[in-house]
Amino acid sequence: MTDTMFGSENEQWVCPNDRQLMLRAKLHTGWSIHTFQSERQRKAQALEKRELDLIMSVIHRAEQLELIEQHRIGRLVERLDNMRSSAMGNGLSQCLLCGEVFGLLGSSSVLCLDCCMKVCTKCGIETTAGGQKRTQWLCKICSEQREVWKRSGAWFYKALPKHIRPIKDSILDNRKPVIERGEQLPVARSAPISYTWAQSRVYLSESDGSDAELSECSSDRKTFASETNQRRDSESSGGQVQTPQSSFTSPTRGNVHIESPSSLVSEQSSSSSFNPGLEDEVIDHSRTLLTPPALSRAGSLRSSSTSQKSEGPQADANRDEDDLDQAFGATALVASKKEEEPDVEGYDSDDSTTLGTLDFSLLYDQENNALHCTINKAKLPVPRYKKGLKPMDHNGLSDPYVKLHLLPGASKANKLRTKTLRNTLNPVWSETLTYYGITDEDMVRKTLRISVCDEDKFRHNEFIGETRIPLKKLKPNQTKNFSNCLEKQLPIDKTDDKSLEERGRIMISLKYSSQKSGLVVGIIRCAHLAAMDANGFSDPYVKTYLKPDENKKSKHKTAVKKKTLNPEFNEEFFYEIKYADLSKKTLEVTVWDYDIGKSNDFIGGVSLGINASGERLKHWFDCLKNKDKKIERWHTLTNELPGSGYND
């Protein structure tokens, strides 16, 4: 390895400049390669075993993080390749992506800046790059290409870094049932057949700038939907038979970068446990991310699963993909079903119908007050085989997505949503959604509701099924995997939007500074604010008051953060006040949505002081008890205005 490294250096040889020579003089490395090598070996021997062990443990962590990153970049590359293979036009007389013919009766065309191909205005994205006055267009493939270069770091390393692409799917008919649950890789191989094509469609949808544009695009596609779907299915099948060559190759320099740190230390270490450790890490990584689905077929287990309280992941190892067998099993279990709640959606409900299963994992990061929800995949019912069910789509397939709410107090403020996957009953999202500002108190009181819905462009989105997890089931800092059956929608107390309790969260820091003889209030950030604007966002800013305030001098305002529901303010305000007087005061913090030309909208507020309760009172007391100590806490914003008579 040493010779290889020096060989690599020789390939990069240039005449050293004066600065390099000066550096070598100061580093006392001498002037010849041989001497340099000897010097390195002497330094290597100087490190003790304890130090080497410490360094090796850091390298293990880095290798693990690097592997996860390689998988992430691999998924980005996979999606980009799928977009390319989904292109149908020739880019001259037809749109490059959707194949629409240009001309007098056709749509207008624009020229892509990067690939110089023609696309329709719906398959292109307007951009004003480089401060040019003239508007430029990019096709969605080239726009996605630029995004991949940003997200993967290729913009910096001047080539795509090393990555691991998703494992190719085996076709549906040849799929074998998985017998050994311990074998993780076959589970990955048995991903649904429509995964790659659905991913491509998702990214096409994501490239759209707005929902209206998306609706128009879909409207055009509907005119020749059957032909399009048929052709894409053929293309998708073809793609599976022959593995497409990756259009990116790992650069030599990238390999040197990735390998040299660990190999460098491996040379110095007499321990041979490096590679087995890495294998263990890979296995752990696979086990964490790939949850094998378990479909319960026992009558008692099924009845138990469909009750209101959700059970843990099922231990049943059987995975039966046969739809007919599943229908037969469902029919046989009619008698053992319990009485269901009245269906609020008005379905012609069949008691024996299963609503599908959902695989996900939850992790409560106690230190960062974050709840990570990883939505892996689902297995949804086939509508046309079930008697009495409304078909989700005319073609018998669904466009499923998952949305999360925290109960009680479900609102737009705490709603998270996955991507929509097109035309599949076995969607694989592999997506992590994160709630921030989740306190230990929330983990005791709150329930996470996970709903699977079918997105429909022309009608209201259809509900498929849901499951609920009381958060007190989770242990902090431990990932828990679930494979739950979906249930009908349970009724919740409907309240008017204005009377909703929760409007998001805010992280506030308090510190009484003896040196300055005053209170330092830090507005750090907000999370999951309610959306006040039509575009689904807000333009939030925060105001703080220290009350009572005779002269109204205690008003402070942060800067306005444009178009976000998770702003970071990181601003501090100082209130000059004696320590003895501080206990009589109340700090009022309000979050507003800034609107040009109109009165600003109130988003939420919180009060800290003697009259507060719960976490807010505790925060206030901790500030009083601990002088000169900065204390950060998350607080829930509510819709009640602290005080009265507010006008911005």
Place this chain on the structure above:
Amino acid sequence: MAKADQRFGQRDGSDQNFDYMFKLLIIGNSSVGKTSFLFRYADDSFSSSFVSTVGIDFKVKTVYRNDKRVKLQIWDTAGQERYRTITTAYYRGAMGFILMYDITNEESYNAVQDWATQIKTYSWDNAQVILVGNKCDMDEERVVPFEKGKHLADQLGFEYYEASAKENINVRQVFERLVDIICVKMSERVDVEPPMVTGAKTTRLTDKPPQLPQNCC
């Protein structure tokens, strides 16, 4: 400590919900406060006792910046000479550097030029650097004036901050500024100089030497 770090890395490593990944590196003489600076930013904690870093260490932090989620992998290096071979191996992967000295230590300030030379030697040409004078809360023991540090940063073409890991002064601002200038460089590379379709499919190993202003000597 190692066990806690392991869990910390595991927790953050599993987070896939981010837009960009930036790798940052903190370098400088031993005992200027590199590890304390990183702990203040990542964990908001400070320890007065000095424990010399063994080789390398890193922490992961995800921040919101310009409506994007940026995941930072921040590497902490040992400033001692005997670890130099190990620490320089990580220069190549770093997109941003924090070059740190101690305002109460003239020797650490004089070494900034050598550290800048190492950045130029071992890192990519488009890496961004911020020069940080740490321990600015110890003004009574100051030996390097602000103007002197600012002047050196201007000569080297770096941004400049004075900070205090102990008093949490300018710690977040340094990292946020580094993220901002990396984002600007990223937009320049991708949006202003877009890669050609054919160019994107070939491996380009060009490594232009960095165009830092020459310091007369």
